[in-house]
Amino acid sequence: MQQTAITLAQETADDWWEVEALYDLCFAPGRSALSSYRLREGVDPIGPLCLTARDANGILAGAVRNWPVLVGGQQAVLLGPIAVHPTRQGEGVAAVLMQRCLANARDLGWSRLMLVGDAPYYQRFGFERLDGVTMPPPTNPDRVLGIALSEGAWDSVTGMVTSLRD
Structure with a gap:
């Protein structure tokens, strides 16, 4: 793997269309039909967790966005998309x-x-399968992964992932 010099920054309103174009390029045209997008509709992303990666020429190399959700009534972050x-x-x-x-x-x-x-x-970053956590259909349960950022954060947290607007 070649390392390259990139600069990370919080995504701004001026980045929005460029990030959207990157997502369109990297993901299927129907990406907005996925169940994870239903969880994001009408909810603001978590600004400090929405990042852009630019090279020395200012060209967008990558981006990630994150959204607040509830899992069985408990707050969590839904990471993605990352591209x-x-x-x-x-x-x-x-x-x-x-x-x-x-x-x-x-x-x-x-x-x-x-x-x-x-x-x-994602295991290399510490993510593991979340047994008992259910994304809206048709998400494959084997692809629902989580990471605890504090000891035991996922202990006893189960249930449906829902939007904050629900």
């Missing part, structure tokens, strides 16, 4: 975004994060 421009993949951009995101969440007092993704990839 890296196809020309920048393999350079460690996603890992840098993920590590900063986890550190920022911990610093802000969040105790639990979750995402929908591939366990073999």
Whole structure:
């Protein structure tokens, strides 16, 4: 894996369209139809956890957004989407975004994060399958992963993931 110099910053309103274009490029055209998007509708993302990664020329290399959700009535962060421009993949951009995101969440007092993704990839950051946590259908339960940012943060937290607007 080649390392590259990137600068991380909190996403601003001026970044919005560029980040959206990156998500359109990296994910299927129907990405907004996924159940995780239903959880985000009408809810503001957690600003300090929405990050951009830019190279020395200011070109967007990657981005991540995070949203507050409830799991069985308990607050959690729904991490994602996280994306890296196809020309920048393999350079460690996603890992840098993920590590900063986890550190920022911990610093802000969040105790639990979750995402929908591939366990073999996200395990290296400490994510594990969340038994008893259910995303709205048609999410595969094996892809519902979480990380405790404080000891026991996921202990006894089970139930449906719901939006803060519900």
